[in-house]
Amino acid sequence: MTYKEELCIDAGSENCPCLLAESGDCITCSRLQGKDCCDCNWRGVCIYNEYIQNGKKINNRRTNRKTKILKKIWYGDDLVVLVVQVSKGFALKASRPGSYVFLKKCGQSDCYSVPISVMRSEPEKGAIHLAIKVVAGKTKDLAAAEGELEIRGVYRNGLLGVSGIFTKKPQKVLCITKGIGFAPAANYNRWAYGKDTVDMIIDPDKINQELVNDYLADCPVNSIRYMELSPDFICPQDYDVVLLLASDYFLRSIYIPEDRKVCSNNFHMCCGEGICGACTMVDSEGKSHKMCKCQMEQF
Numbered sequence: 001m002t003y004k005e006e007l008c009i010d011a012g013s014e015n016c017p018c019l020l021a022e023s024g025d026c027i028t029c030s031r032l033q034g035k036d037c038c039d040c041n042w043r044g045v046c047i048y049n050e051y052i053q054n055g056k057k058i059n060n061r062r063t064n065r066k067t068k069i070l071k072k073i074w075y076g077d078d079l080v081v082l083v084v085q086v087s088k089g090f091a092l093k094a095s096r097p098g099s100y101v102f103l104k105k106c107g108q109s110d111c112y113s114v115p116i117s118v119m120r121s122e123p124e125k126g127a128i129h130l131a132i133k134v135v136a137g138k139t140k141d142l143a144a145a146e147g148e149l150e151i152r153g154v155y156r157n158g159l160l161g162v163s164g165i166f167t168k169k170p171q172k173v174l175c176i177t178k179g180i181g182f183a184p185a186a187n188y189n190r191w192a193y194g195k196d197t198v199d200m201i202i203d204p205d206k207i208n209q210e211l212v213n214d215y216l217a218d219c220p221v222n223s224i225r226y227m228e229l230s231p232d233f234i235c236p237q238d239y240d241v242v243l244l245l246a247s248d249y250f251l252r253s254i255y256i257p258e259d260r261k262v263c264s265n266n267f268h269m270c271c272g273e274g275i276c277g278a279c280t281m282v283d284s285e286g287k288s289h290k291m292c293k294c295q296m297e298q299f
């Protein structure tokens with residue numbers, strides 16, 4: 001694949017400059033990549049100035065914090081919702097579509113940290129809801145957590161192409177979900193409620209109907225259709241934006257025009273900071289991209 005531009009989801013945020021500025025690998029700033037000239041396309045506050053004038057300080061480094069499990073609700077044998085306590089500020093940030101956090105049992109090694117999308121955020125209560133599909137080592141361990149767990153976040157890059165939904169203007173949006181892809185869809189729907197007109201197509205495989213009902217009850221969508229997704233699914237044309245929240249198999253096989261497509265970021269995430277390399281993607285020109293932070297615009 002060839003890409004037009006690489007944008008950092010954290011650029012200009014409270015988490016910028018990050019560790020990549022320190023190591024000379026900033027995704028946005030050419031000066032912080034070691035070049036002697038400024039040739040970035042970033043139109044926000046200058047990251048180089050911010051870094052240098054602040055005495056080369058990394059802003060708000062995300063670290064593991066212990067938090068209380070307020071509720072733990074099983075939906076069937078392998079799907080559990082954890083409602084965890086967070087600060088109001090954390091919850092407010094987590095309400096942004098595409099937010100995810102890393103979770104692990106208290107005291108467990110960092111290699112057990114699991115990226116989990118925010119399914120609902122309640123800033124007024126200081127709580128976020130997370131749905132965990134229990135698959136293997138990490139999710140089994142996390143699902144066994146009682147009382148407290150460790151949380152790290154908020155991370156922003158759970159949806160690729162997310163700028164397509166950050167419009168002030170109301171849009172007609174189709175949200176197609178399969179399995180646990182419903183979780184980020186529910187968070188988006190709550191955020192967009194009253195602004196966008198949202199139609200959902202939900203593949204009920206690997207997701208629980210009761211959970212869908214519970215998480216759409218207070219912000220009902222315009223319409224819901226339940227159907228089994230197949231690779232030859234023809235996406236309706238009459239939407240401003242289509243969210244496709246499914247596995248890479250469906251992201252590859254279902255055609256949606258790039259300028260209207262928002263999809264789940266299914267890269268393997270480990271540190272979320274662009275350091276570990278777990279989510280690195282190498283494009284057709286041999287350039288590597290850290291997908292925990294990058295938003296790509298495709299040709």
Ligand SMILES: Cc1cc2nc3c(=O)[nH]c(=O)nc-3n(C[C@H](O)[C@H](O)[C@H](O)COP(=O)(O)OP(=O)(O)OC[C@H]3O[C@@H](n4cnc5c(N)ncnc54)[C@H](O)[C@@H]3O)c2cc1C
Binds near residue numbers: 116133158265268
């Ligand atoms: C941004 C993001 C948001 C996610 N949100 C949710 C969510 O809300 N609920 C949920 O249940 N799952 C979510 N996932 C997927 C979840 O992180 C994986 O299912 C989990 O890491 C599997 O770990 P495991 O040890 O239980 O199973 P494994 O057997 O290790 O993996 C099972 C599947 O998960 C994939 N996987 C393994 N490790 C990772 C990783 N570190 N990052 C991404 N995928 C991985 C594997 O490729 C495989 O397809 C999300 C993943 C990402 C990247």
